[in-house]
Amino acid sequence: MAQTNLTSLPASPGLKFRSIILGFAIVLIVAFFLGPILWQLLTSIKVNQAIAAVPTVYIPQLNQLTLKHYQDLFVRRPFLSYIFNSALVSITSTVLALGLGAPAAYALARLRIWGEGFILASILIFTLFPYILLFLGLLEVVKVLGLGNNYLALIVPYTAINLPLTILVMRSFFQQLPPDLEDAAKVDGYSIGQMLVRIVLPMTMPALVTTGILAFIFAWNEFLFALTFITREPMKTIPVAVAQLGGASTFEIPYGPIAAATVLGTLPLVLLVLFFQRQIVQGLTAGAVKG
Amino acid sequence: MKIDAIRQREQLTGWLLVIPAFLVLLLIYAYPIARSFWLSVFTQNLGTQLKPVFSGFHNYARMAFDGRFWETMMHTAEFSIASVVLELLLGLGIALVLNQSFRGRGVVRTITILPWALPTAVMGVAWAWIFNDRYGVINDLLARLGLIRSEINWLGEPMLAMLAIIAADIWKTTPFISILLLAGLQSIPADLYEAHAIDGANPWQSFRQITLPLLMPQVLIAVLFRFAQAFGIFDLIAVMTGGGPAGSTETVSIYIYATVMRYLDFGYGAALVVVTFLLLVLAVALASFFLSKLRAQASGAE
Structure with a gap:
């Protein structure tokens, strides 16, 4: 590791100076990345007078705390529906992306097929397309098929935007898998399909979890398609619903409920990061670097 | 057989x-x-009752004289270059810190990933609240430090709005670059540094002569990914300013969206998509050319 040469420096005043700098940097990093999230959390539990107080209230009194903003989300707005919609399209599209992407990744890693280079090159290029380039053409497709305000209008594009990552990550996983087991299965007379389901799939579970978490995050966070293809209020997903909370009335912007909504809308992702940070890092680096 | x-x-x-x-x-x-x-070679807007009428390269000719298009291109370039450069510098710094051994490194690493995983649109709302002119926490902190005397209207002034958006984007996507660069740092063998130190090199020289060259492939990949994303930035700006004030933060994506969804000008919107696509392909082709050259160099050097 890189730190060995630095910590083995002989001069001890330099070492002390270095650890002070390091500590300072760590505090700055934590404050910068955590600050905005904590600030939303604090805003979401303050009463309106405390939210609109100048100068700003950093440590609210007990009587300045409330859970009313959270209550508002469920009483005055269909927040439960938003969560349900986001969960439904994210989970469905993640399962679809894995179901379609993993077999394709296996074929691209193990079997010699015609046009492999072309397929891989197009997948790599697709990962770089911003969604705005796709939305005009997709809007037409959605209109022609009558899929406006239909979950399919989100599920299919979300499956597709997660396929390149799924294929790249799973392919790099299959390439690292020792081929002996599959050879043994072939000798035992398994067909490729049987071998995939009975031998390869069980070993692939960890990689599927890693890829699935990334796919879920991307689907949950998508904004442009959800904004364009879904206009019925109870069918909206979290990012669109939260972004449009502010626009409800121009006279009084409901800062409290907005903050509560950002906290609830990001909570599933915060939990995912807390429990699966190792997998997220692995997946991201495998998808980008090895691809 | x-x-x-x-x-x-x-x-x-x-x-x-x-x-x-x-x-x-x-x-x-x-x-x-x-x-x-x-x-893109048809005119399809309210003037044609939304029916496509062939018009050759009319849309492209119109684009050449469309001042708003060139302005959005400028904003897109400003935003992309500023955010990617700053995120790269900051991301490298964070990766170097996370590559040191210290107590609680796992926790700090988790916190570093967090912004990347959260929905951009939702956190855009959060950042708009942070930059709020009356109750925003940024203005309050600056006032407490005695740096400002009156409220700054961050999202209401052209230059400041762009700065606010870049700050929010840095918060959101620096983690991605840090993760990639940290993986790169960890793949550099430690004995390289040891040998270099025995030869009498100081840490700065090691960084210049070992870390940076060996990290170059990761840097280029990160820049490629981030540049493509930044070029198509939509959610953050749509939520924080909607392209305002007075169009000063309107990027190509916001303009394409407005052209199609608000002005219902599908033909012109398509032409905008085509030009943006071609520019992106050009940028990516250049970047991958350099990437392959660097890879060839790196493997030749080993």
Whole structure:
């Protein structure tokens, strides 16, 4: 590791100076990345007078705390529906992306097929397309098929935007898998399909979890398609619903409920990061670097 | 004979496994772009009752004299370059810190990933609140430090609004760069540094002569990914300023969206998509050219 040469420096005043700098940097990093999230959390539990107080209230009194903003989300707005919609399209599209992407990744890693280079090159290029380039053409497709305000209008594009990552990550996983087991299965007379389901799939579970978490995050966070293809209020997903909370009335912007909504809308992702940070890092680096 | 049959079976199975995914990819990625190329030579807007009327390169000629288009291009370039450069510098710094051993490194690493995983649109709302002119925490902190005397209208002034958006983007996507660069740092063998230190090199020289060159491939990949994303930035700006004030933060994506969804000008919107696509392809081609050159250099040096 890189730190060995630095910590083995002989001069001890330099070492002390270095650890002070390091500590300072760590505090700055934590404050910068955590600050905005904590600030939303604090805003979401303050009463309106405390939210609109100048100068700003950093440590609210007990009587300045409330859970009313959270209550508002469920009483005055269909927040439960938003969560349900986001969960439904994210989970469905993640399962679809894995179901379609993993077999394709296996074929691209193990079997010699015609046009492999072309397929891989197009997948790599697709990962770089911003969604705005796709939305005009997709809007037409959605209109022609009558899929406006239909979950399919989100599920299919979300499956597709997660396929390149799924294929790249799973392919790099299959390439690292020792081929002996599959050879043994072939000798035992398994067909490729049987071998995939009975031998390869069980070993692939960890990689599927890693890829699935990334796919879920991307689907949950998508904004442009959800904004364009879904206009019925109870069918909206979290990012669109939260972004449009502010626009409800121009006279009084409901800062409290907005903050509560950002906290609830990001909570599933915060939990995912807390429990699966190792997998997220692995997946991201495998998808980008090895691809 | 037998071998041939087996090879054919392998081809067939391979294609059966790949085809479903590839068809979905073509439908969602290739078709919309191809369709935009086709639509871009038609005029289809309220003037034609939304019916496509062939008009050759009229849309492209119109674009050449469309001042708003060139302005959005400038904003997109400003935003992309500023955010990617700053995120790269900051991301490298954070990766170097996370590569040190210290107590609680796992926790700090988790916190560093957090912003990347959260929805951009939702956190855009949060950042708009932070930069709020009356109750925003930034203004309050600056006032407490005695740096400002009156409230700054961050999202209401052209230059400041752009700065606010870049700050929010840095918060959101620096983690991605840090993760990639940290993986790169960890793959550099420690004995390289030891040998270099024995030769009398100081840490700064090691950083210049070992870390940076060996990290270059990761840097380029990160820049490539981030540049493509930054070039198409939509959610953050749509939520924080909507392209305002007075169009000063309007990027190409926001303009394309308004052209299609607000002005219902599909033909011109398609032409905008085509030009943006071609510019992006050009940038990516240049970047991958340098990437392959660097990779060749790196493998030649080892």
